[in-house]
Amino acid sequence: MKRWLSVLRTPLGLTASVLSAGVLVLAVLAPILWTDDANAVDTGNILAGPSADHWAGTDNLGRDIFYRTLVATRLSVELALAATAVAVVVGLLLGTASFLLGRRIGRLVNAAVNIAVAFPGILLALFFAVIFGVGATGAVFAIGLAGAPAFGRLTQTLVASVGARDYVSAARVAGVGRVRLLFRHVLPNVSEPLVVNATIGAGGALLSFAGLSFLGLGVQQPHYDWGRLLYDGISSIYVNPYAALAPGAAVIVAGLAFNLFGESVAKALGVGVVGGVPALPPSPDALEVEERPAERHHDHDDVVLDVRDLTVTFPGPEGPIHPVRGISFAVRRGEAVGVVGESGSGKSLTALAVSRLVGDPGRVEASRLELLGADLRASDTRAQRHLLGTSLSMVFQDPMTSFNPTQRMGGQLAEVARHHQGLGRRAALARAVDRLRSVRITDPEHRAHQYPHEFSGGMRQRAMIGMGLMGTPALIVADEPTTALDVTVQQQVLDLLTSIRAAEDVALVLISHDVTVVGEVCDRVLVMYAGTIVEDLPAADLAASARHPYTRALLAAVPDMHTDLDAPLATVPGRPVDPADVPVGCAFAARCPLATDRCLAEQPPLETDAAGLRVACWHAGEPIDIAIQDREQVDAR
Amino acid sequence: MTHPMRELRFEDVTVRYGHTTAVDGVSLTVPAGHVVGLVGESGSGKSTLARAAVGLAPMHGGRILLDGEPVPTRGRNRPLQMVFQDPYSSLDPRMSIGESVAEAIPPGASRADRRAEVGRLLELVHLDPARAAARPSELSGGQRQRVALARALAGRPAVVIADEITSALDVSIQGAVLNLVRELQRELGLSMLFISHNLAVVRYVATHVAVMHHGRIVEEGPTAQVLAAPDHDYTRELLAAVPGTQHTKGSPR
Numbered sequence: 100m101k102r103w104l105s106v107l108r109t110p111l112g113l114t115a116s117v118l119s120a121g122v123l124v125l126a127v128l129a130p131i132l133w134t135d136d137a138n139a140v141d142t143g144n145i146l147a148g149p150s151a152d153h154w155a156g157t158d159n160l161g162r163d164i165f166y167r168t169l170v171a172t173r174l175s176v177e178l179a180l181a182a183t184a185v186a187v188v189v190g191l192l193l194g195t196a197s198f199l200l201g202r203r204i205g206r207l208v209n210a211a212v213n214i215a216v217a218f219p220g221i222l223l224a225l226f227f228a229v230i231f232g233v234g235a236t237g238a239v240f241a242i243g244l245a246g247a248p249a250f251g252r253l254t255q256t257l258v259a260s261v262g263a264r265d266y267v268s269a270a271r272v273a274g275v276g277r278v279r280l281l282f283r284h285v286l287p288n289v290s291e292p293l294v295v296n297a298t299i300g301a302g303g304a305l306l307s308f309a310g311l312s313f314l315g316l317g318v319q320q321p322h323y324d325w326g327r328l329l330y331d332g333i334s335s336i337y338v339n340p341y342a343a344l345a346p347g348a349a350v351i352v353a354g355l356a357f358n359l360f361g362e363s364v365a366k367a368l369g370v371g372v373v374g375g376v377p378a379l380p381p382s383p384d385a386l387e388v389e390e391r392p393a394e395r396h397h398d399h400d401d402v403v404l405d406v407r408d409l410t411v412t413f414p415g416p417e418g419p420i421h422p423v424r425g426i427s428f429a430v431r432r433g434e435a436v437g438v439v440g441e442s443g444s445g446k447s448l449t450a451l452a453v454s455r456l457v458g459d460p461g462r463v464e465a466s467r468l469e470l471l472g473a474d475l476r477a478s479d480t481r482a483q484r485h486l487l488g489t490s491l492s493m494v495f496q497d498p499m500t501s502f503n504p505t506q507r508m509g510g511q512l513a514e515v516a517r518h519h520q521g522l523g524r525r526a527a528l529a530r531a532v533d534r535l536r537s538v539r540i541t542d543p544e545h546r547a548h549q550y551p552h553e554f555s556g557g558m559r560q561r562a563m564i565g566m567g568l569m570g571t572p573a574l575i576v577a578d579e580p581t582t583a584l585d586v587t588v589q590q591q592v593l594d595l596l597t598s599i600r601a602a603e604d605v606a607l608v609l610i611s612h613d614v615t616v617v618g619e620v621c622d623r624v625l626v627m628y629a630g631t632i633v634e635d636l637p638a639a640d641l642a643a644s645a646r647h648p649y650t651r652a653l654l655a656a657v658p659d660m661h662t663d664l665d666a667p668l669a670t671v672p673g674r675p676v677d678p679a680d681v682p683v684g685c686a687f688a689a690r691c692p693l694a695t696d697r698c699l700a701e702q703p704p705l706e707t708d709a710a711g712l713r714v715a716c717w718h719a720g721e722p723i724d725i726a727i728q729d730r731e732q733v734d735a736r
Numbered sequence: 737m738t739h740p741m742r743e744l745r746f747e748d749v750t751v752r753y754g755h756t757t758a759v760d761g762v763s764l765t766v767p768a769g770h771v772v773g774l775v776g777e778s779g780s781g782k783s784t785l786a787r788a789a790v791g792l793a794p795m796h797g798g799r800i801l802l803d804g805e806p807v808p809t810r811g812r813n814r815p816l817q818m819v820f821q822d823p824y825s826s827l828d829p830r831m832s833i834g835e836s837v838a839e840a841i842p843p844g845a846s847r848a849d850r851r852a853e854v855g856r857l858l859e860l861v862h863l864d865p866a867r868a869a870a871r872p873s874e875l876s877g878g879q880r881q882r883v884a885l886a887r888a889l890a891g892r893p894a895v896v897i898a899d900e901i902t903s904a905l906d907v908s909i910q911g912a913v914l915n916l917v918r919e920l921q922r923e924l925g926l927s928m929l930f931i932s933h934n935l936a937v938v939r940y941v942a943t944h945v946a947v948m949h950h951g952r953i954v955e956e957g958p959t960a961q962v963l964a965a966p967d968h969d970y971t972r973e974l975l976a977a978v979p980g981t982q983h984t985k986g987s988p989r
Contacts, residue, residue: 270828274812274814283839657911658937668915669911670908674879
C-alpha cells in the first residue's frame with residue numbers, strides 16, 4: 100500500500116492521479132447533474148457556434164455540445180472499462196492456461212497467443228466488430244478481445260517466471276492443487292505489473308472505442324459517447340469546429356490520464372523504494388585531496404595497498420547508512436590477506452571501495468587510500484584508470500556474469516592489453532593465449548576462440564583470473580571467488596591463486612565468508628563485523644590464538660572433518676547487525692557470551708599489541724564455554 | 737506423526753532432459769530412520785534425483801518406492817517432503833510464515849487444530865509460535881530455513897529430502913540448522929536424504945553416504961567407512977578438496 104501511495108510523490112504521478120480521479124468522478128456525477136441540459140432541444144439555435152449559453156455550440160437539433168460531452172463521459176468510461184475487463188479476463192485465461200492445463204495443451208495455447216499478438220490490435224477490433232455486428236456490445240467485445248492476446252502474453256511470461264520459483268515448487272510438493280496454487284501463490288505475486296498494464300490498457304481501450312464509434316461501428320443513436328459526438332461534430336466542422344474539438348479534447352484528456360497514471364504506477368512500483376531517500380550531502384573532505392609528499396612512503400616502501408579510516412556511506416530512508424565504518428589496513432607486496440565476515444559485514448564493499456567500484460549513490464571516504472603510492476581518492480583521470488587497469492585485478496564471485504556472452508574469450512582478454520598496454524591486435528591475442536595457459540586452461544589457442552558459455556564455471560573463474568593477469572598486477576582482489584564453484588573446482592582455483600601469488604609476487608586480498616578457505620590460502624586474516632575490523636591476526640594462529648569472541652565463534656561453528664560427532668555444533672545466537680541500525684557500544688555485544696555493561700555502552704577500539712596483532716574487544720581472550728569446548732576438540736584430535 | 741518413517745528406495749531411476757541424461761540408472765536406499773548423505777558436484781544429478789522423487793522432474797525409467805509401494809506424486813497425500821536450497825525464494829513473500837506452514841498440513845483438520853499444529857511445528861524448529869503472523873522478509877536466512885523445515889514436517893512425511901539446505905546460509909547460522917536437523921532426526925526418527933556438496937557437513941549429519949558423479953552413484957556405504965577408506969577416485973578427489981584438510985599452513989590441526 101505504501102508503495103502504491105508513493106505514486107503521489109512525483110509531480111507527474113500526482114497530476115495523472117488527480118486527472119484520472121477527476122474523469123471517474125465526472126463519469127459518475129455528470130449524467131446525474133446534466134442529462135436534462137444535454138437533451139434539451141433549442142430549436143432557435145441549431146448548429147450554432149459557441150456562445151454564453153452554449154460554450155461549445157449546439158448540434159443539428161440544437162442540443163448543447165458541452166453538456167453532451169460531459170454526460171458522454173460515463174458511457175465512454177464505462178465502455179472502455181468493460182472492454183478492458185474483457186481483455187483482462189480473456190488474457191488471464193489465455194495466460195494461465197499453460198500453468199493449469201499442463202505443458203502440452205499450454206504450448207498450443209501459447210502458440211495461438213503468439214500469433215494473435217502479431218496482428219495489429221485495431222485490425223483485430225475491426226474484424227471482431229464485423230463479426231459481432233455494429234453496436235456498443237459488439238464494440239466492447241471487439242476491443243476487449245483485440246487487447247486480450249497482448250495481456251495474455253504478459254500474464255503467461257509473468258506466471259512462468261513465478262511458477263518456476265521454489266515456493267511454488269514447495270507448495271506443489273505439499274500437494275496443493277493447481278487452481279489453489281494459481282490463486283494463492285502465483286497471481287498475488289504477479290498482480291502488480293498486471294494491474295499497471297490493465298490501467299494503461301484502459302487508456303488504450305478508451306482511444307480505440309472513440310475510434311470505432313467515430314467510424315460508426317460503435318455506439319449508435321440515440322446513445323452517444325465521445326466517439327459518436329466526434330462523428331456527429333465532424334460533419335459540421337466548417338460551421339462549428341468546437342462540436343468536434345470538445346469531444347476530441349475529452350478523449351485526449353481521459354486517455355492521457357489513464358495512460359500516465361498506469362505509467363507512473365509502473366515507475367513507482369518498478370523502482371522499489373522510491374521517494375523518501377534523500378541524496379547524500381556533499382562530501383566535506385571531497386576537496387581535501389591534497390598531496391602530502393613528505394608524509395608519503397615515509398616508512399615501508401613495500402606497501403601495495405594502504406587504507407586508513409575507510410568509510411562507505413549509502414543514503415537510506417532514515418539518514419545515511421554506513422556499511423563500512425572506518426577501517427584501516429595495509430597489504431604488503433606478495434602478502435595474502437583474507438577478509439572474513441558474515442553477509443552484511445561490509446567485506447565486499449571494502450573490496451569494491453578499494454577498486455573504485457562503489458557507484459552512485461554510495462560514497463567512499465578515507466583519510467588515506469593508496470595503491471602503490473597513488474591516491475585512489477583523486478578524481479577519475481586517464482592515468483588513474485591506467486594504474487587501476489594494469490596494477491589491480493579484481494575477481495568476482497559469479498563467473499557466469501563476469502564475461503560478455505556475445506564475445507569470444509580471447510578477444511575479451513586481449514581488450515585489456517590493447518586498451519592499457521597499447522598492444523596490437525595480434526600481440527594482444529598472443530598475450531591472452533599465454534595468460535590462459537598460465538591459469539592452466541588446456542589447449543588455450545583453441546579455447547581463446549570459444550565463447551563464455553563453452554567454458555565451465557571453474558574454467559571461467561580461471562579465465563577471469565587470467566584476465567587480471569593481462570597487466571602486471573601488484574594486487575589481486577578476489578571477492579568470494581570460489582563460493583559459486585564446486586568443492587573440487589574451488590580447490591583448483593585456490594591453488595591457482597596461491598601459485599600465482601608466489602610466482603609473480605602479487606599481493607592478494609581474498610574475501611570470503613568461509614574462515615577455513617581464508618585460513619588455507621592467506622598469511623593474515625582480518626575479521627569484519629558490522630562494518631569494522633574486530634580482529635587482525637596471522638592465519639596460522641587462527642585456531643590457537645583467536646581472541647575476539649566473534650572470531651572464536653566463527654571457527655567453532657564450521658564443521659570440518661574432525662568435528663566431534665556427539666556434541667552439537669557451536670552456534671552464534673541472534674542475527675547479524677543491520678547496517679541501518681548499528682547499536683552503540685560493541686556491535687557484537689548482543690550475541691556475545693562475554694558481554695558486560697561496558698560492551699553495551701562503549702565501542703572497544705582496535706588495539707595493536709606488542710606482536711602487531713589487533714583486536715577490538717574489552718574481553719579479548721577471556722575464556723568462553725564454546726571456546727573451551729572447541730579447544731577440547733582440538734586437543735582430542 | 738501419522739506416517740511412521742519408512743524406507744525410501746530408488747530403483748534404476750533415469751531422468752533425461754532432451755538428449756542430456758541427468759540421472760543415469762541410479763539405485764539408492766534410504767533406510768527407515770536414517771539420514772543418507774548424497775554428495776557430488778553441481779550437475780552431477782543429485783538435485784534432479786531429489787526433484788524426480790517429489791514429482792518435479794520427469795522420470796524416464798526406474799521406480800521410486802516407499803516400503804515397496806510407488807511414491808504418489810499427485811493429490812494431497814505426499815509422504816515425501818522436500819526442503820529447498822534457498823530460503824529466500826522458497827517462502828511466498830506474500831504469505832505469513834504461519835500460512836505457509838498451515839498450507840502443507842493435510843486437509844480435514846479444523847481451523848483451531850491447524851493453528852495449534854502450526855504452533856507445535858514452529859516450536860519444534862525453535863521458532864516462537866507468536867511469530868506465525870510474520871512475513872518471510874522479517875526473518876533472517878536461518879529462521880526462514882527453519883520455517884521451510886517446519887513446512888516440510890507439516891505434511892507428515894515418511895521421508896524428508898533436504899537439498900543443499902545450508903549452502904545459502906552464513907556459517908554462523910549453518911551450525912544451528914545442522915544441529916536442528918540432527919535433533920529432529922533423533923527425536924522424530926526422521927528418514928532423510930540429505931544432499932550437499934560439503935563432505936564435512938554430510939559427515940556431521942549422515943550415517944550413510946552416497947557419492948554421485950556424472951549422473952551415477954559411484955560409491956556408497958556407512959559414512960565413517962567411506963570417508964576413512966574411499967574406494968573411488970572421485971570420492972578421494974572430493975575428500976582432498978575439503979578446505980582445511982591439505983596444505984594447512986602450520987595450524988595445530
